[in-house]
Amino acid sequence: MSALAIKRLKIVLFLVCLIPLARTAWLAISAVNPIEFITHQTGTWTLIFLLLTLTITPLRQITGRNELIRFRRMLGLYAFFYVCLHFLTWLVLDHFFDFHAIIKDIIKRPFITVGFLAFVLLIPLAVTSTDKMMRRLKRNWGRLHKLIYVIAPLGVLHYWWLVKRDITQPLIFAVLLGILLAWRVVRRQRAVAAATSGARA
Numbered sequence: 001m002s003a004l005a006i007k008r009l010k011i012v013l014f015l016v017c018l019i020p021l022a023r024t025a026w027l028a029i030s031a032v033n034p035i036e037f038i039t040h041q042t043g044t045w046t047l048i049f050l051l052l053t054l055t056i057t058p059l060r061q062i063t064g065r066n067e068l069i070r071f072r073r074m075l076g077l078y079a080f081f082y083v084c085l086h087f088l089t090w091l092v093l094d095h096f097f098d099f100h101a102i103i104k105d106i107i108k109r110p111f112i113t114v115g116f117l118a119f120v121l122l123i124p125l126a127v128t129s130t131d132k133m134m135r136r137l138k139r140n141w142g143r144l145h146k147l148i149y150v151i152a153p154l155g156v157l158h159y160w161w162l163v164k165r166d167i168t169q170p171l172i173f174a175v176l177l178g179i180l181l182a183w184r185v186v187r188r189q190r191a192v193a194a195a196t197s198g199a200r201a
């Protein structure tokens with residue numbers, strides 16, 4: 001794929017990723033409880049973007065299309081963008097900057113604790129997502145970005161814990177995440193096995 005085609009696709013992807021925001025804003029106007037609606041939408045889209053980010057590598061390995069990697073950063077940054085909106089909705093609209101209630105919520109409600117931890121862990125990944133940081137951190141960049149394997153399960157756990165009855169939705173996210181992580185484990189084991197047999201030969 002040419003550099004121009006990738007550039008154009010990136011612009012398209014950038015705009016497509018804004019559709020959930022436009023849809024949320026539009027539907028929130030007529031929602032019975034707009035704050036709850038925005039919280040749920042932004043939370044769901046954070047999780048979707050986290051999973052989409054994790055889908056790029058398997059997709060690249062299956063299709064052999066290495067250029068897919070060029071879209072991963074944007075998807076990850078959109079996950080961060082939506083979690084910022086999610087967090088700000090909770091902070092500003094839900095708690096009106098009542099810091100006593102905010103701290104109490106983070107400490108006392110396990111699903112908030114876990115969500116907050118996932119959010120905090122995402123910050124260094126977003127901050128170091130630039131080419132400059134990638135070059136500066138060298139191998140540590142890869143190590144740091146492995147945090148995504150902690151963040152995504154925390155996000156699913158956060159969702160699982162907050163659901164009171166019907167666990168279908170968090171279960172779907174958990175299964176999808178399980179597949180994405182299992183794929184990596186299997187690939188790694190195969191690579192190690194191939195390297196060991198190669199070394200013996």
Ligand code: HEM
Nearest residue numbers: 039040043044046047083087090115116118119155159162
């Ligand atoms: C990576 C981090 C996070 C992810 C992936 C995430 C994801 C989600 C999801 C999927 C939902 C449920 C949406 C639905 O019901 O349709 C949700 C709800 C919620 N999240 Fe998060 N979230 C994250 C971080 C946070 C943070 C940092 C806070 C606040 C400190 C927070 C507070 C909430 C609240 C208050 C709800 C609604 C709970 C309810 O309905 O009772 N989340 N989140």
